[in-house]
Amino acid sequence: MVRSARQKLFDTISVNGLLVMVCVVSLFPVAYALTTSFKPQFEVLTRPPMFFPQQWTVEGYEEVIFNTDLIRYHLVNTFVNAFGGSVLTVAIAVLASYAFSRYRFRGSKVLQLLILGLIMIPSLTNLVPLYRMASELGLLNTNVWMISVYIAGGLPWSIWVLKAFFDSIPAELEEAAQIDGCSVLMSLWYVVVPLSAPGMVTAFLMEFVFNWNEFLVAVTMLTKNTAKTATVGLWSFQASFETAFHVWMAACILIMLPVIVAFLIVRRSFFQAILQGALKG
């Protein structure tokens, strides 16, 4: 059944139309948050609510930037935790995935399943024990602990993604390098890693976004203001800024921006990796 030109036009219009609709729905809450963040206080609570501000102002942002610790401490902490966590997770996961992918040993499959099975544990389960451990080690309110917890949480996913990636890279390439005199680790670093860059970027981005947005662990472990992350700081705003939604939304937008930027930077690799089948299982 060859499609006629008219049918093709109908197809294009309907596909584009549906996709536009989906995009609008996806973006709407964020867009509304964005426009709300530019409203002055008296325009925030209006009946009927307006989408666009009558008067564009940055007072919400000023309030957040100058009167709260969001920029000074919270976002910095969030960055340190998220970046540190994701880089280390990927580094450790690369080693583990390589081992699983290239070596056959007894218990390999079982171990992989067990590691993946850790995802089934509800996130709240480990909070109290982890808190106890942290306080005994004196690591509450530190970045080191947060990063460690994030690594532990992110390893199962990352190993799974990276292993699938490594599996798709023929072993002949590193073997060639090894015959030429490279050790296994060298061949990993110089041959496999560059080839699997999209997979590593994927794992990195997934972990980065997840750690950046993480809330429950952060709110439990972090009490001191200087140690809090952005999501925890935002939650603390509730009591302070009850009806100042424009300030809330300004804070939300500021928290989202770095992640969106990071995402835009690496999006090609990310999409490429997933479309290549990094997550097919």
Added chain:
Amino acid sequence: MVTQPARSAVRTTTPAVARSRFNRFVPLWMLLPTLLILLALQLYPALYSVYLSFNRIQAGNLIWVGTRNYERLFRDARFIESLGTSVVFVGCYLVLTLSIGMLIAVLLNQRVKLTSLYMVLLFIPWVVSDVVAGTMWRWLFQQDYGIIQQWLNPFTNNVSLYANPTGSMIIVILASVWRALPFTSLVFLGALQTVPREVLESAAMDGASRITSFSRISFPLIRPTFIVVTIFTTIGGLNAVGLILTLTGGGPGGATQTSGVYLYKIGWQFGDFGQGAAISVVLFLINLVATLFYLQFQRERTMG
């Protein structure tokens, strides 16, 4: 786990150099950091939680109570209720995410001109945090000032969705699906792209409609991915707390109180850490059962 068909062409045997006796330990070295971290920060806390579920904490001291926490839990109508709420939530969440996700993937697979732009825009909900998403959606549906509530007022006869048990459940499901769609669609898209175009084209030439070719050709080929996504979506739905907590705090009168939210309330708000740990164990077992159930599906199909 099911391997890609293309991988059979790739040799995964141990490299020649590594077969020497010394290098047999290489995989162990490579796995060491992972194992250490996972043992210390995932396995140990989990086992400690299980231990905690048989205790009660008072003034910092653990008091052994055996299975009392579990007994009390299963006698607690509110817990049973929360399980029901979880089932409803996860059910709707699953159905909507999978179906709409698949639809979006199919649309993106058509490779229209602006596809890369669409993909970027579609991904925005994924980068938004639980707390931020909860805040945003709450703002949208606020009774007097929420913009979507305003638009819906003529249809709902001015009833505020947010303050209504069913309404708040709808909002919670919508918000969760909204956040889950980007990733799901992308994974499905990846899977759809491995369906060879020639097969589809020849089917089209044989007169198959697009729906038929999807259900008879594409879908069976991507079934493994579909099952994996289902597993992860179910687990995510059962464990999800952040979004619901921020959005409704358990809903008007406990209407959106899933087991995850109830776990938070028991452990945190009431300080009953022992019982909280018991709920965690129960939730884990439910996750496990669900996963095994899905995997069973997969095994049956591949064998049959």
Added chain:
Amino acid sequence: MNKTSFSLFRLTVVVLCIFTLAGVSGLQRTSALAEKPITLWTKLNAASPQTSQDQWLADTLKAYTKDTGNEATNVVLPYDQINSKINLAVQSKGDVPDLAMIDGQYLAFFVHNGTLMDLTDFVKSAPWFKDLTPSSIAACTAPDGKIMCVPGVQTASFVYYWKSMYPNGFPATTDDLLKEAARLKKEGKYAVTFKGSENFSLEVCYFSLMHSAGAAFNDENGKAAWANPGTVKVIEFVRTLFKEKYAPEVALATGFDYENAFKNADAGALLAGSWSYAFLNPLTAPDGTKFDNGPDSVSNAAKAGKLGYAPPLVFPGGKPASQANITGWAIPVGSQNVEGAKAFINYLMQTKVDAAFGVGFGAMPAMLSARAEDVFKGDYWKTVAEIQEKYSVPLPFLVDYDKGMLALADTFTKLVSQPNLDPMKELQAAQDNYNNSLE
């Protein structure tokens, strides 16, 4: 990726790693340096004050350091986290603060979990003990007679109302309210707004209704006993309020959105209490006058004759009930600096300081000498003092207070949003469930 861009990529990664490591060590050092004499945990943002409450703490901490030379550091936690975190810290023998500011309705939670230190000896032998009102001490006393906290201020629940919407004053009983509500509905306004869900609803709005209807919350052993005709009467009334749209539905949702209706004069009255004082701004009177003076908005509106105060709502023949509650200080088990904490408490328990506490919170100071200060002679304060004297009733005694109150509150919400359910049956089910699930 080609070679150059990959090397660049690796370089960027290394640079960012160095930055991260620097960040980690730098920030850790900062937090280590911040450990000084006493640490308090409160809900108040003393670092950048947003309300009069925050401002009071900021001023008091500065004055404390100036007067005594001791350092006191405040850590601010959100109101919905602070109690859980204190409990978590104590139970995990973790990062326990030296001193914590607590609200009296959470005392039962802390007692149940053994979180606080017994302060009976400290309080009874303190110089300011005789100066405290008996009801404030009672609000700090556990069922076994031990004093677990030191009261700072005493709160009261009452009604704020717009005089122009209730020309004959706020209705004395629920019957009168229903009549006025019908009138206001015709004008397109809500009669009342209040917190209608979660524990808070039972401690404020429903508290007075329950007591005046003769409904009991509990029995003498701390078990639930709320399945009685009095409670059913309250539920019927609340159902009417929502069904006829005399109260906004948002009252059933989480958060404080219900206050907006009163702040914008869409509702004639707000059933709340002295704690709302600091948060009710900006206010817009029914005639459009705006009061945007921060914490003074309420008193300005009252002075202008637009806003009035009334005792809590009751059923005919009943007496209003205002929760006998305090905001005060407690020392968690495991506090590292008990002496320092006690010194700080002694500082706070001075007439002038306690008076300022009262002013900042809109509540009456717990110290009688502080109450005698001139500032408390105004209308608002007279109302609060009068309501406390005449109508204070202690909060219900339930063994697992939070769990029980939440169960009852959720039952209320459920019954209101599903008008076809039988109140007695649901109440009984919730009651049995709670009693059976106790340890």
